[in-house]
Amino acid sequence: MRILFDQGTPVPLRDALIGHEVITAYEAGWATLRNGELLLAAEQACCEVLLTTDTNLRYQQNLASRKIAIVVLRTTRWPRIRQQLPRVLDAIALCTRGAYLEVEFDP
Numbered sequence: 001m002r003i004l005f006d007q008g009t010p011v012p013l014r015d016a017l018i019g020h021e022v023i024t025a026y027e028a029g030w031a032t033l034r035n036g037e038l039l040l041a042a043e044q045a046c047c048e049v050l051l052t053t054d055t056n057l058r059y060q061q062n063l064a065s066r067k068i069a070i071v072v073l074r075t076t077r078w079p080r081i082r083q084q085l086p087r088v089l090d091a092i093a094l095c096t097r098g099a100y101l102e103v104e105f106d107p
Contacts, residue, residue, distance in 0.1 A: 001019075001020045001048045001049060001092065001095070002020070002045075002046055002047045002048050002049070003017060003021065003023075003047065003048070003049045003050075003051055003092070004022075004023055004024070004025065004028070004038075004042045004045075004047040004051065004068075005022060005025065005051050005052075006038065006050060006051070006052040006053070007025055007026070007031060008053035008054065008076050009024075009051050009052060009073065009076075010076065010077075010078035010081060011024060012082070013078070013081060013082075013088070016082075016085050016088070016089070017089075017092070020092070023047070025038060028041070028045065030042075035054065035057055035061055036060075036061055038050075039066060039068060042068050043066070043067045043068050048068065048069060048095065049068065049069045049092060049095050050068050050069070050070045050071070051071050051073065052070065052071070052072055052073070053072065053073050053074075053075070053076045054072065055072055055074060055102070057070065057072065058070075058072075058100055063098070063100055064098075065098075066098050067097055067098060068097075068098070069095035069096060069097065069098065069099040069100070069101070070099070070100045071088070071091045071092060071095065071101050071103060072100075072101070072103065073088065073103050073105075074102060074103060074105055080105045081105065083105075084105050084106065087104075087105070088103055091103045
């Protein structure tokens with residue numbers, strides 16, 4: 001699966017996504033794109049999942065016609081994410097075209 005990390009997604013998470021191709025918005029030259037532009041660029045680049053920490057994305061964008069799945073991490077803190085990696089991996093495994101999933105993290 002080709003996964004795009006937006007600006008807030010902790011890059012160390014990349015190492016846990018074995019078997020997936022991971023690119024960051026920065027690496028792709030999309031660091032300055034707004035959400036709608038980023039989603040369009042990701043879809044055109046055949047990304048299947050956007051991994052983001054932007055919890056407002058679903059309120060800012062019309063996601064109904066999107067081809068890309070969106071997984072929202074409800075924290076930006078890598079130590080919390082690392083402790084609960086199975087939740088992230090499960091959410092990615094459940095992704096289908098146009099899906100929207102949020103991953104909650106225990107305190």
